Amino acid sequence: MATAQSPVVPTLIGSVQRALRLLEAASSHVGGAPAKQLAREAGIPLPTAYHLLRTLSHEGYLRRENGVFVLGAAAERLGxxxxxxxxxxxxxxxxxxxxxxxxxxxxxxxxxxxxxxxxxxxxxxxxxxxxxxxxxxxxxxxxxxxxxxxxxxxxxxxxxxxxxxxxxxxxxxxxxxxxxxxxxxxxxxxxxxxxxxxxxxxxxxxxxxxxxxxxxxxxxxxxxxxxxxxxxxxxxxxxxxxxxxxxxxxxxxxxx
Incomplete structure (x- = not known):
């Protein structure tokens, strides 16, 4: 007996989604924002946010200055x-x-x-x-x-x-x-x-x-x-x- 096929659901990479939300949060603060604030605005647990922020900084998408994160050169090139x-x-x-x-x-x-x-x-x-x-x-x-x-x-x-x-x-x-x-x-x-x-x-x-x-x-x-x-x-x-x-x-x- 034939059954209706379920619609194909795209595979979403949660870590990528969370990293993008952190970038969006950081881009809304010209003078930068601390990790806790970015995690709260992005709706991400703080330990996960720290891990992603370190990765984004290592790749040049964010830059840490005086305790706050601002957009880095890689993000600016994208813009x-x-x-x-x-x-x-x-x-x-x-x-x-x-x-x-x-x-x-x-x-x-x-x-x-x-x-x-x-x-x-x-x-x-x-x-x-x-x-x-x-x-x-x-x-x-x-x-x-x-x-x-x-x-x-x-x-x-x-x-x-x-x-x-x-x-x-x-x-x-x-x-x-x-x-x-x-x-x-x-x-x-x-x-x-x-x-x-x-x-x-x-x-x-x-x-x-x-x-x-x-x-x-x-x-x-x-x-x-x-x-x-x-x-x-x-x-x-x-x-x-x-x-x-x-x-x-x-x-x-x-x-x-």
């Missing part, structure tokens, strides 16, 4: 990972929002550790981003993103970049040499958009706006087909106004 994921999600969602309301591809890039880093791009099949046919890191002189980032660097950092990635022609419209590039960058007014026409990709115009957080240079950029160039200034002005509402939280982008 940092979650924060970075949230920051990336915020960037992706923001770019998609701006893409939809402005109707153009939107890019976000940083200059980090001596390199141009394209962090994220939002586009659509009907309005695609510029294809990276030549490495963005090596062709900063030829596209609006790179020119915007280079314009924010000090002279030493800019020269270091150009020594590693010399100016070279990408299209017939690319800036021809270091001198011409320097003149262009020096004439760029601080925090003003950088516009580039067909210097990286034929048939494309781009504009980038500078964003600086601390010592890190950043930029938001847009691109359009050449035949839609008349939309460029309106689009970049709209992007600047939209980004302005988020500037207070743009530090999030620097640590990702």
């Amino acid at each position: 940092g990972g979650c924060a970075q994921q949230n920051q990336r999600r915020m960037i992706i969602d923001s770019l998609a929002h701006w893409r939809d309301i402005i109707g153009v591809p939107v890019y976000f890039a940083l200059y980090r550790e001596g390199e141009v880093e394209l962090v994220s791009v939002a586009d659509t099949p009907s309005s695609p981003a510029v294809e990276e046919w030549a490495d963005f890191r090596e062709t900063a002189h030829a596209h609006a993103i790179g020119q915007c980032l280079l314009s924010q660097l000090d002279e030493k950092s800019r020269q270091d970049h150009l020594d590693r990635y010399p100016v070279r022609a990408i299209t017939p419209y690319t800036v021809r040499d270091n001198r011409a590039l320097r003149q262009r960058l020096s004439s760029t007014e601080r925090m003003q958009p950088v516009v580039e026409r067909q210097e990286y990709a034929l048939g494309t115009v781009c504009a980038a706006i500078p964003i600086t957080a601390g010592s890190t240079a950043g930029t938001m950029a847009i691109s359009l087909p050449l035949h839609q160039e008349e939309r460029l200034l309106y689009a970049v002005d709209r992007l600047r106004s939209e980004v302005g509402a988020l500037l207070s939280s743009l530090a999030f982008s620097i640590s990702i």
